Amino acid sequence: MGRVHLFEWEDFSWFPKNLRDYGTDFLEFLAQKTGLFQPAVPILIKALKRLETNQIIDLASGGGGALPGLNKELQKEVPGLQITLSDYYPNLSAFKRISNEHANIAFKAESVDARAVPKDLKGLRTQFLSLHHFKPKDARAILQNAVDSHQGIAIFEGQERSVPSVLAMIFSPISLLLSTPFIRPFRWGRLLFTYLIPVVPLFVLWDGVVSSLRTYSLAEMKELIASLKDADHFEWEVAKVKSGPAKVLYLVGLPK
Numbered sequence: 434m435g436r437v438h439l440f441e442w443e444d445f446s447w448f449p450k451n452l453r454d455y456g457t458d459f460l461e462f463l464a465q466k467t468g469l470f471q472p473a474v475p476i477l478i479k480a481l482k483r484l485e486t487n488q489i490i491d492l493a494s495g496g497g498g499a500l501p502g503l504n505k506e507l508q509k510e511v512p513g514l515q516i517t518l519s520d521y522y523p524n525l526s527a528f529k530r531i532s533n534e535h536a537n538i539a540f541k542a543e544s545v546d547a548r549a550v551p552k553d554l555k556g557l558r559t560q561f562l563s564l565h566h567f568k569p570k571d572a573r574a575i576l577q578n579a580v581d582s583h584q585g586i587a588i589f590e591g592q593e594r595s596v597p598s599v600l601a602m603i604f605s606p607i608s609l610l611l612s613t614p615f616i617r618p619f620r621w622g623r624l625l626f627t628y629l630i631p632v633v634p635l636f637v638l639w640d641g642v643v644s645s646l647r648t649y650s651l652a653e654m655k656e657l658i659a660s661l662k663d664a665d666h667f668e669w670e671v672a673k674v675k676s677g678p679a680k681v682l683y684l685v686g687l688p689k
Contacts, residue, residue: 436648437643443636455623458623461501461527463612468676470676470681471503473503476683476685478507482510482511486555487514489515491559500561515556525540547575558579560588561589562591588683588684590683609634610634655671
């Protein structure tokens with residue numbers, strides 16, 4: 434099945450910030466509780482040691498992403514690890530909470546475009562559950578910017594373009610309804626727009642299904658790499674690894 438780049442509600446600048454934050458909070462909560470990105474730990478450790486850096490610059494962090502849940506394990510192998518969260522639409526309440534909980538996690542309060550990362554943000558760039566938001570031209574720009582800046586990049590997707598993945602997304606509103614009372618920080622608005630006016634379950638359902646439909650396959654990731662200028666200045670790895678019943682697709686590029 435070919436990639437279909439439909440819209441996701443959270444991509445629109447006019448989409449209400451509180452609703453976007455409720456959605457990204459849910460994804461962050463789910464990633465932590467399920468350990469979806471646990472297989473990323475050895476991949477990240479290997480990359481950080483190869484680059485001889487203890488800095489991670491997380492792009493498109495959403496509600497905090499996977500790194501807070503992986504932080505302790507990463508710190509065991511990477512002394513002095515420092516993580517910086519960023520997003521084009523920063524979820525500042527989530528970023529502040531995570532930064533308060535983890536002394537080594539900071540954040541950028543201003544908008545950060547993954548296609549043109551500020552030069553002062555140096556370190557291994559990471560992305561979790563976000564590459565599919567970008568059309569091929571923009572996904573290529575993300576990779577090209579890493580190559581041009583001579584910064585390593587590691588991208589992870591927690592779904593793939595397949596029938597099982599789409600079916601899992603169809604049932605995501607059930608997970609949302611069950612988990613909402615436990616998501617922190619507590620927000621009355623979260624309850625209102627989840628249970629009484631079910632906007633959040635509907636947009637999570639749509640965005641989840643669309644996420645699967647527009648996830649890049651491994652072959653398409655390799656095509657993006659092949660189209661880059663000076664791609665041969667980097668070492669690339671594109672692969673898939675199991676994470677419980679799910680699959681994690683990843684792309685890693687490190688300067689030679």
